[in-house]
Amino acid sequence: MAFPLCSSIISHKLFINVSTTPSAPHRTFYPTHFISCFNSVKCQDPPRSGRSRIICLSKKDLTKRISHLKSLIAIVVLSVQITFSLPLFGSDSWFISPARAILYSPDTKIPRTGELALRKAIPANTNMKAIQDSLEDISYLLRIPQRKPYGTMEGNVKKALKIAVDEKDSILASLPAELRERGSLVYASLIDGKGGLQGLLQSIKDQDADKVSVGLASTLDTVAELELLQAPGLSFLLPEQYLQYPRLTGRGTVEFTIEKGDDSSFSAVGGEPRKTATIQMVVNYQLISNLCVQIVIDGYSAPLTAGNFAKLVMDGAYNGAKLGCSNQAVLSDKGLDKNSGYSVPLEIMPAGQFEPLYRTTLSVQDGELPVLPLSVYGAVAMAHSEVSDEYSSPYQFFFYLYDKRSAGLGGISFDEGQFSVFGYTTIGRDILPQIKTGDIIRSAKLIEGQDRLVLPKEGAVWTAPA
Incomplete structure (x- = not known):
């Protein structure tokens, strides 16, 4: 078929946290497709209230239990290996690098809307991209529940504002001559217009999350408008x-x-x-x-x-x-x-x-x-x-x-x-x-x-x- 999309629905039942050494800086989570059920066996010795329960085993019984435990561990490891083709213990490749674990990383920042993906895709002046990246980070900061990191947000806007002011000539020079007049108006709106950087900064100082969200959307729209004026055509040559x-x-x-x-x-x-x-x-x-x-x-x-x-x-x-x-x-x-x-x-x-x-x-x-x-x-x-x-x-x-x-x-x-x-x-x-x-x-x-x-x-x- 011309459209071989993956049709399986993956059900995450159990997550196993795997790390090679206690000092390993990264952890990888593997979603698995099975649920392990264990039948509990009642002990002959009834529990006594108010006391810790200690079980004494003979050497023979202890050997049996250790053997049973090893078998159980082997079954679990084999199940994980079958599901994901993971190497057995003892292999250096058991540790998976963060890059290879990108599919399972909850911290992966991928655009969640078409609007965001399209903004990021505009080929524009590097200074405008630096402004955009600084503002896009605020979108992620706004997702933090309870106490918002307004200080970090304020720093992001001030960084964007400094770039916009200091690099004004570079930003406007990257506009085609026939669009420079229009671009100058959009630039002025970005600095101090309705929904511009100055207004966004004030909303953050007021610590009003709703106003910050609305102001941020407006500011990013202005950024995208200016970037589109900077990108009248392809920024690369097609293969011959x-x-x-x-x-x-x-x-x-x-x-x-x-x-x-x-x-x-x-x-x-x-x-x-x-x-x-x-x-x-x-x-x-x-x-x-x-x-x-x-x-x-x-x-x-x-x-x-x-x-x-x-x-x-x-x-x-x-x-x-x-x-x-x-x-x-x-x-x-x-x-x-x-x-x-x-x-x-x-x-x-x-x-x-x-x-x-x-x-x-x-x-x-x-x-x-x-x-x-x-x-x-x-x-x-x-x-x-x-x-x-x-x-x-x-x-x-x-x-x-x-x-x-x-x-x-x-x-x-x-x-x-x-x-x-x-x-x-x-x-x-x-x-x-x-x-x-x-x-x-x-x-x-x-x-x-x-x-x-x-x-x-x-x-x-x-x-x-x-």
Whole structure:
């Protein structure tokens, strides 16, 4: 099948804390699939109230019990080894490094929303990224229950403010000439505008968590707006062999209208039920209508995948396409009769890198994470090609219905780094679980981003090798 998502639901019943030595600085937690039940045997000697119970054993009985205990330990260790292919005691590889334990680390900081993932994916001035990183940390600090670390938050904002003021010339110089006037207005708003850094700093000093949360969201939106002005195109060169592909050199907006395949209706929050719903793939966080699902298609991190998808939409390839549902995704049909798509290589931008990798997956267990993670509810990605997992399907895409109950302790999907993610649902996520197998895409429109879509020369078509 073109969409081999992991379908197993992992049930964490028992956690074993493993460490080689008392001085080891890291601990690794392994989720296991079994529950060990032990039958208790009543002792002949009844307990006496008010006294500690001491049992005296003969040498023969003690030997028996030790032998029984060793057998029991061997069974438990064997069960763990079978479940995870772990080495037996005595092997140096029993200790797992923190990088390889990333799937099970509860401290892994992975974006939990499409908006956050998209902000992090914008290629912008290094000073703006430093400001953004300092502010993003406040989002994690706000999650701390009870007493909030307002002092740390204040330090983060002051750091961001100092960078913004000291590096003003560098920040504005990185803007294209035609956008510099607009960028100057956005910069002024970031410093002292409504929802700017000065206002956020005052909310923190007032120690009002609700105001801090609202102010932080507003400030980060302003940061993203300025960063998008700094990034009018791709920050890297595509490999020569892929220049004949359609490519998106920024972000674009796609709007889907979904029609129910039966007589049921979509339920809107605060509205009347409808038989159709609008799903939008949007850039720049624009809300257009009710009952819509917004998705940003990101050419900054996946130019070939997003470009191919945008071209298909413009060609009307998805009009009338049927949808199917699994426990993890909403998929378009395979489109076997569609010939307008390109079999693009698997395209994934690793975090910390400047350009995507092609035809290769990421090893999450070795610490590799993508800039656009799959582990976000409503992530949009292409299915695998029928030919090879090194290529994406030329047509079939899916909405990923992320569920933390089916992920590692770090909240990372077990399919992370295996698919070309090229966008996120940002508004209307409540529509996704209402889509059922048999529902139909009535229409798909590219309503923004046509000017960023670079099409190949006429007749230049490439397909994956057989």
